[in-house]
Amino acid sequence: MARRLWPTSKRWQRIAAASSAVVILAAAVIILGWDRQPSLQSMGIRPHSIDLMAVEEGEQWQPPAAGGDGFVDVADNGSFTLKIDPRTSQITVLDKQSGYLWRSNPSKEQLGKETVQGALLANLESPYILEYVSGSQPRRLVKNSIDSKIEISYTLMGDKGIQANYTYPELHLSFVIQYVLTEHGLEARIPSEGIVESGDNKVFAINLLPFFGGVSKAEEPGYLFVPDGPGGLIYYDRKRPANINSYEFPIYGTDMASLKVSNENRGRREEIGYPVFGLKRGEHAFAAIVKDGQFSASIKAALPGQVSSYHTASANFSYREEYGRRVSGVTDQLVITIQKERTQHDRSVEYRLLSGEAADYVGMAHSYREYLEENGMLGSPLPQTDNVPIQLSFLGGGTKPKFGGSDYEPATTFEQAEQIVEELMQQGVTNMRLSYQGWQNSGRYDTDDRFPVVSELGGNEGAKRFIHSMHEKGFTVYFEDYAAWRNSKASSFDIKSDGIRSIDSTVLQFKQGGIRPYIEFIVNPIKIVQAQKEVIDQLKELGVDGIHYIDGPGDELFSDHNEDAPLTRKETAYYYEALLDYTRKELGGVGVYKGFSYSLQHVDFVQSLPYDWSYDMIIDEMVPFYPIVVHGMIEYTAAPANERNVYDKELLRAIEYGAIPFFGLTYEENRVLKDTDYVFIFSSEYDIWKDRIIEEYEKFNQLASVYHQRILDHEKLAEGVYATTYEDGTTVQVDYNRNQFEVTKGGAK
Numbered sequence: 194m195a196r197r198l199w200p201t202s203k204r205w206q207r208i209a210a211a212s213s214a215v216v217i218l219a220a221a222v223i224i225l226g227w228d229r230q231p232s233l234q235s236m237g238i239r240p241h242s243i244d245l246m247a248v249e250e251g252e253q254w255q256p257p258a259a260g261g262d263g264f265v266d267v268a269d270n271g272s273f274t275l276k277i278d279p280r281t282s283q284i285t286v287l288d289k290q291s292g293y294l295w296r297s298n299p300s301k302e303q304l305g306k307e308t309v310q311g312a313l314l315a316n317l318e319s320p321y322i323l324e325y326v327s328g329s330q331p332r333r334l335v336k337n338s339i340d341s342k343i344e345i346s347y348t349l350m351g352d353k354g355i356q357a358n359y360t361y362p363e364l365h366l367s368f369v370i371q372y373v374l375t376e377h378g379l380e381a382r383i384p385s386e387g388i389v390e391s392g393d394n395k396v397f398a399i400n401l402l403p404f405f406g407g408v409s410k411a412e413e414p415g416y417l418f419v420p421d422g423p424g425g426l427i428y429y430d431r432k433r434p435a436n437i438n439s440y441e442f443p444i445y446g447t448d449m450a451s452l453k454v455s456n457e458n459r460g461r462r463e464e465i466g467y468p469v470f471g472l473k474r475g476e477h478a479f480a481a482i483v484k485d486g487q488f489s490a491s492i493k494a495a496l497p498g499q500v501s502s503y504h505t506a507s508a509n510f511s512y513r514e515e516y517g518r519r520v521s522g523v524t525d526q527l528v529i530t531i532q533k534e535r536t537q538h539d540r541s542v543e544y545r546l547l548s549g550e551a552a553d554y555v556g557m558a559h560s561y562r563e564y565l566e567e568n569g570m571l572g573s574p575l576p577q578t579d580n581v582p583i584q585l586s587f588l589g590g591g592t593k594p595k596f597g598g599s600d601y602e603p604a605t606t607f608e609q610a611e612q613i614v615e616e617l618m619q620q621g622v623t624n625m626r627l628s629y630q631g632w633q634n635s636g637r638y639d640t641d642d643r644f645p646v647v648s649e650l651g652g653n654e655g656a657k658r659f660i661h662s663m664h665e666k667g668f669t670v671y672f673e674d675y676a677a678w679r680n681s682k683a684s685s686f687d688i689k690s691d692g693i694r695s696i697d698s699t700v701l702q703f704k705q706g707g708i709r710p711y712i713e714f715i716v717n718p719i720k721i722v723q724a725q726k727e728v729i730d731q732l733k734e735l736g737v738d739g740i741h742y743i744d745g746p747g748d749e750l751f752s753d754h755n756e757d758a759p760l761t762r763k764e765t766a767y768y769y770e771a772l773l774d775y776t777r778k779e780l781g782g783v784g785v786y787k788g789f790s791y792s793l794q795h796v797d798f799v800q801s802l803p804y805d806w807s808y809d810m811i812i813d814e815m816v817p818f819y820p821i822v823v824h825g826m827i828e829y830t831a832a833p834a835n836e837r838n839v840y841d842k843e844l845l846r847a848i849e850y851g852a853i854p855f856f857g858l859t860y861e862e863n864r865v866l867k868d869t870d871y872v873f874i875f876s877s878e879y880d881i882w883k884d885r886i887i888e889e890y891e892k893f894n895q896l897a898s899v900y901h902q903r904i905l906d907h908e909k910l911a912e913g914v915y916a917t918t919y920e921d922g923t924t925v926q927v928d929y930n931r932n933q934f935e936v937t938k939g940g941a942k
Contacts, residue, residue, distance in 0.1 A: 365392030424818025747785025
């Protein structure tokens with residue numbers, strides 16, 4: 194797989210891979226015997242286990258007489274009151290401090306004004322929308338709680354909440370939804386153990402509370418929040434084209450094993466990196482956190498006229514995948530097929546209810562950050578610093594094909610990298626984070642043949658001297674590595690036995706072009722974890738301070754449908770987290786690309802945290818939700834400065850979003866990379882960029898005092914003018930119209 198040194202666009206990575214002339218015939222491929230690989234137990238990694246929610250089995254609740262609105266009190270925790278309509282199972286939650294009443298569905302008065310009819314109107318009255326399939330038929334059918342043949346009963350969950358039990362006798366389908374009051378609002382759950390499929394009908398998906406808090410047209414000021422890139426807002430009062438698409442995308446991106454991804458559409462959008470959505474209406478809002486089931490959920494947002502006359506945001510939980518299965522090996526004809534087995538995981542969404550000054554995207558971000566901190570999912574605060582660190586990623590070199598083999602073209606030897614560092618120190622750049630890529634013995638093409646470190650750079654001894662020298666200067670050195678994709682022609686992993694399998698049981702593979710085509714595949718994460726032990730051991734001997742994983746942990750997630758040892762996306766995340774923890778334990782540090790939220794508690798820095806959006810027409814404005822969540826806890830960069838498309842604009846955005854500066858560098862001219870596996874690096878020569886490095890370091894260094902602080906507020910002051918405020922009152926005002934920024938420390942210049 195072709196990965197760029199400083200990746201910013203996965204689509205470009207693939208295009209570069211396809212156009213690169215790099216194909217190297219390995220002189221000898223040593224197939225690893227997995228029986229000789231270290232066991233997970235020897236690495237202190239336990240097998241993944243599943244703990245499922247309990248289903249309430251108590252006495253059936255007999256509701257007392259309902260009030261005039263049809264609702265009955267079922268729970269009160271002092272801060273919130275939960276009510277339910279026994280007829281429809283709709284709920285309301287009263288925020289007792291603000292006095293605001295949240296509804297799962299529009300009120301009777303609102304429904305009376307509805308123009309939709311039939312199934313759409315029935316859906317509006319239901320707290321869920323159930324999709325199911327019947328027998329071998331792939332057509333998805335829909336049910337809701339208003340169905341005339343449904344049986345609904347209730348079980349109280351102590352004084353915390355209530356469980357609604359739904360049964361469709363004719364379909365031989367049943368499931369339960371639990372509503373529990375929390376310190377912050379409401380949690381809605383669908384226990385896996387509560388789903389019963391006793392006939393041919395199978396659950397395909399459940400859209401949970403699809404209309405919770407929904408806003409009719411522009412009756413109140415506000416917006417929907419969706420986790421697109423750093424964060425996206427969908428305003429209620431904006432005019433849009435009539436044929437605009439709704440927003441519905443999977444958390445952590447599409448599972449490539451589902452066969453819904455092709456070479457053409459890979460990396461075309463910013464994948465959702467955190468399981469949060471929200472809604473603001475006037476002085477009230479909620480931040481909804483998808484907890485259980487986030488690895489098989491999509492975030493949905495719709496405008497009036499798309500599925501109802503309301504602005505809505507919700508989570509849609511998938512239980513089975515739909516895919517195209519080949520009829521035979523001699524035809525490309527596909528038959529739409531539904532996955533047989535249901536994903537056995539609980540599903541839940543926590544709604545954190547907000548009011549007043551907290552009722553906006555900043556308050557939503559703070560609420561999610563608090564959730565992460567409460568659950569130990571965000572690590573420890575960053576230390577104070579007098580100088581902002583700058584991330585410098587050195588490209589050692591690349592390989593180019595020649596008759597009968599390949600040549601390695603060095604671009605930055607260890608001595609040259611040290612020369613760059615010393616020159617920058619003389620210019621006042623005193624705090625650097627250093628990383629190295631292209632150090633492997635066979636270059637990046639055969640990433641399994643890593644050691645000894647390539648001799649053209651200085652070999653193992655040169656690496657040791659460089660690292661020791663950097664340590665004496667007070668700098669850390671990470672080596673960059675790969676933990677997912679491999680080239681089938683040059684990897685010691687076997688594509689058939691080690692590659693993950695798609696939902697149709699075939700090995701997931703993508704053909705790449707070039708002078709000599711090759712196939713890339715993803716290695717089973719358990720086997721990657723086992724193989725990395727030797728890599729980590731050898732890097733430890735060199736004195737390396739950590740590994741920055743370019744792929745796999747932090748930015749990719751997939752299932753493996755190998756019949757002998759299947760893995761869900763949740764299990765893949767678990768083993769990737771284990772790899773990050775093991776790497777950090779052995780070397781001292783670890784970093785990832787993009788920084789999907791499941792990885793945050795396990796890493797020290799994130800390279801290229803999402804800071805751009807997917808440019809969907811439904812989204813009106815981009816906001817720094819994710820940077821607000823992580824700033825002061827995890828060090829992160831935006832894209833490398835030498836690969837910016839609009840230099841000044843992207844520089845200002847990195848400053849506005851609280852990133853640290855980042856450059857990808859070579860000592861030699863870029864022409865040495867021609868025809869190598871880094872042909873897509875257009876501009877990285879240090880002599881060209883050194884003045885910019887020094888200039889940017891001085892600019893970012895104005896933010897050194899807030900490096901460890903939380904972002905307290907962010908607001909739009911005018912068109913193209915934004916202000917980011919930190920804990921001590923320091924404000925960073927960015928003006929995109931004038932290409933300038935100003936830092937006001939503690940409220941005074």
